[in-house]
Amino acid sequence: MIITLKKGSKQKDIKAVTDKIKVFGYKPHISKGKDFTIIGMIGEYAEKYKEAFEAMDTVEHVSEIQKPYKLASREFKKENTIVRISRDIEIGGKRIHVIAGPCAIEDKELMINTAKIVKSAGSTILRGGAYKPRSSPYAFQGLGEKGLEYIKNAGAKIHMPTVSEAMTVEQVGLVSKYCSIVQIGARNVQNYDLLKAAGKQKKPVLLKRGMATTIKELLLSAEYILSQGNYNVILCERGIRTFETATRFTMDLNAVPVLKKLSHLPVVLDPSHGIGIREHVGTMAKACVAAGADGIIIEVHPQPELALSDGPQSLLPDQFKNLMKELDLVAKAVGRELLY
Ligand code: PEP
Ligand code: MN
Numbered sequence: 609m610i611i612t613l614k615k616g617s618k619q620k621d622i623k624a625v626t627d628k629i630k631v632f633g634y635k636p637h638i639s640k641g642k643d644f645t646i647i648g649m650i651g652e653y654a655e656k657y658k659e660a661f662e663a664m665d666t667v668e669h670v671s672e673i674q675k676p677y678k679l680a681s682r683e684f685k686k687e688n689t690i691v692r693i694s695r696d697i698e699i700g701g702k703r704i705h706v707i708a709g710p711c712a713i714e715d716k717e718l719m720i721n722t723a724k725i726v727k728s729a730g731s732t733i734l735r736g737g738a739y740k741p742r743s744s745p746y747a748f749q750g751l752g753e754k755g756l757e758y759i760k761n762a763g764a765k766i767h768m769p770t771v772s773e774a775m776t777v778e779q780v781g782l783v784s785k786y787c788s789i790v791q792i793g794a795r796n797v798q799n800y801d802l803l804k805a806a807g808k809q810k811k812p813v814l815l816k817r818g819m820a821t822t823i824k825e826l827l828l829s830a831e832y833i834l835s836q837g838n839y840n841v842i843l844c845e846r847g848i849r850t851f852e853t854a855t856r857f858t859m860d861l862n863a864v865p866v867l868k869k870l871s872h873l874p875v876v877l878d879p880s881h882g883i884g885i886r887e888h889v890g891t892m893a894k895a896c897v898a899a900g901a902d903g904i905i906i907e908v909h910p911q912p913e914l915a916l917s918d919g920p921q922s923l924l925p926d927q928f929k930n931l932m933k934e935l936d937l938v939a940k941a942v943g944r945e946l947l948y
Pocket of ligand 2: 881
């Protein structure tokens with residue numbers, strides 16, 4: 609249920625409503641728009657208290673949210689959510705951010721070198737996995753906390769915020785301590801304890817769609833994080849599984865306009881995992897920008913043939929540099945900004 613306060617409502621009016629929500633045993637969720645403040649009272653049987661709020665002088669109207677996901681829906685919040693990552697980087701505004709780096713953090717020097725490469729090409733957020741969800745238990749599993757130290761060190765050295773994946777509840781705390789953004793990977797999109805843990809910490813969360821997750825399920829997973837009080841959620845389309853075997857996954861570009869219509873949350877796309885073939889990553893990245901992505905994730909490695917994970921889809925430094933210029937042109941063509 610959403611309670612919209614009258615225009616120009618004061619802090620004390622907001623408090624009166626949130627206090628009442630708490631008395632009824634629910635958690636208030638406040639969203640301050642340009643003109644109106646909206647307060648969400650989400651949970652089973654919330655509607656039965658509708659009249660108690662309609663009777664308040666400061667309340668403009670009370671309505672029910674029809675969708676199963678509530679806080680993630682456009683009904684709850686009309687304006688696009690802008691997720692602040694650092695002082696000058698925000699995702700969901702006019703500027704499209706390119707998140708780049710190796711698939712896995714492999715060693716200290718490589719992390720710094722790759723960070724320098726992607727930053728000089730115009731990337732604004734550094735990626736790298738310390739905990740790797742590999743299909744085979746014999747494949748490189750990541751450096752763990754040491755890896756987080758390396759990415760933090762690289763990010764600090766060249767002034768770039770960082771993102772890394774957490775696969776367990778304990779790792780959420782560690783990634784949150786070392787990195788600017790906590791990533792929940794495709795394989796864990798419906799790991800509800802993990803989602804709740806990500807919702808309880810303060811750093812923004814990059815939530816990747818699972819390879820067999822519907823858009824509705826993705827938004828319900830986002831709802832798990834939002835419902836814990838962390839409103840800084842970035843959705844990520846990274847390809848789904850279809851009957852097609854010529855590519856690693858099938859990039860669901862349809863998801864972009866659909867997610868944008870259903871939700872106020874920013875949408876980032878990952879063409880590297882989406883297609884899985886270096887030669888075609890650039891083409892799909894341009895398509896992602898054209899489709900309306902708020903950000904793009906690109907895996908880059910100085911020597912992909914030696915990469916410990918996802919070498920075949922990692923771009924070479926020069927390829928990445930050229931691609932960034934092309935992405936900038938596409939961004940301009942669709943009324944966005946990319947390079948400064
Ligand atoms: C990744 O980004 O490193 C990753 C493992 O991606 P996904 O969860 O989308 O497979
Ligand atoms: Mn990868």
